[in-house]
Amino acid sequence: MATGLYNVAVAPIFRDFQPEDFESLWQMDQECFPPGISYSKQELKAYMLYPGSFTLVAADEKDIQGFIVAKSGAIGHIITIDVAPQARRSGVGTLLLKAAEDRLKAGGSRSVGLEAAVDNIAALSFYKRHGYAVIRTWPRYYSNGVDALVLRKSLSGKS
DSSP states (O other): OOOOOOSOOOOOEEEEOOGGGHHHHHHHHHHHSOTTTSOOHHHHHHHHHSTTEEEEEEEOSSOEEEEEEEEOSSEEEEEEEEEOGGGTTTTHHHHHHHHHHHHHHHTTOSEEEEEEETTOHHHHHHHHHTTOEEEEEETTOSTTSOOEEEEEEESSSOO
16 A cells, blocks of 8 residues: 655745735735734835845745745844744744844844734744843834834854
8 A cells, every 4th residue: 555645744945035926925914913013015015125135935836834024234133024824833934034044144143133012922932932032122113002022132152
């Protein structure tokens, strides 16, 4: 009796953003974050096109599973990380974050920072598991009035 490999999760490929991805990425951002935290089309496009920024996409043969937008600098910055609902808890977010951190480090970033809504417990747990620490609170950071926690991680291997 032959045993076929079907219904086995296929590892996503990671690639740089292509312009034809934009609408799908924006729609995913709308699904991932509530109004006031999700980006408008103009905001997302501006962050993706900002000098020093890059966008990595995780996709399988059919669908985009997630993406990350980051900006290089002495202190790199994760602008957003979005994972499609059906791909959550599959490791896609971890792989995207690691790929972005590796690219930031290769580009000379010594550390990386980001903001997360104080009430986004899943995101805060995710970042804590990946070595990020809260460095301060930014009151009313989001347009809906929600505070953000500012997190940072060293990329040098030192705390």
